Amino acid sequence: QVQLVESGGGLVQAGGSLRLSCAASGRTFSSDVMAWFRQAPGKEREFVAAISWSGGPTKYADSVKGRFTISRDNAKNTVYLQMNSLKPEDTAVYYCAARSRSGLQIEPADYDYWGQGTQVTVSS
Numbered sequence: 001q002v003q004l005v006e007s008g009g010g011l012v013q014a015g016g017s018l019r020l021s022c023a024a025s026g027r028t029f030s031s032d033v034m035a036w037f038r039q040a041p042g043k044e045r046e047f048v049a050a051i052s053w054s055g056g057p058t059k060y061a062d063s064v065k066g067r068f069t070i071s072r073d074n075a076k077n078t079v080y081l082q083m084n085s086l087k088p089e090d091t092a093v094y095y096c097a098a099r100s101r102s103g104l105q106i107e108p109a110d111y112d113y114w115g116q117g118t119q120v121t122v123s124s
Contacts, residue, residue, distance in 0.1 A: 002026035002113050004096045009118030012086055016122070020081040022096030022115055030074040033099040036081045037108060038092035038120075045095070047106035049081060059104040064090075086122045093117040 008020040020036070035050035049070040050059045058070055067086075072079040079096060097111035105111070 004098060004113055004115035006094065006096050006115045006118040009094060009120045011121045011123065014086060014088055014122055014124050016086050017082070017084045018086065018120060020083065020094055020096075020118060020120075022079045022081075024077040024079070024096075024098065024113075029077055029098055031100070033102065033104060034070075034072055034079040035097045035099065035104075035111060036070060036079075037095045037097055037111075038090075039095070039117075040092040043092075045108050047108075048094070050104040050106070051079065052102075052104065057104060059106070061106075083120070086120075088122045088124045090120060091122050092120060094120050 003025045005023045012018055031053045036048040037045050038048050039045040047061050051070045051072050055072050067084050069082040095117045096115040098113040099111045
């Protein structure tokens with residue numbers, strides 16, 4: 001059974017930092033593209049960041065460039081999202097996703113596996 005389990009969400013003040021983790025199990029994800037998406041209340045799920053299987057190429061949404069960093073540890077089957085300089089508009093449920101093909105895609109439909117999400121709330 002394939003599982004992606006996110007952790008590390010919480011409540012933080014604007015300007016603060018959080019580190020999200022996504023632990024994958026049930027299959028080997030070392031060849032997959034891994035990504036983070038987020039969904040705020042009343043809004044569509046949006047792309048945040050993606051990382052290639054090698055951990056080399058990455059892609060970020062313009063809204064988080066320079067503040068968020070995606071990384072992965074294939075030995076641990078885990079992907080991370082370091083979030084710095086958080087803003088109230090970053091408040092959302094953050095989802096981990098995996099894609100078993102190459103390409104740093106930004107559409108949710110292009111990803112095969114999803115976690116349950118972790119809530120991030122940034123207070124002003």
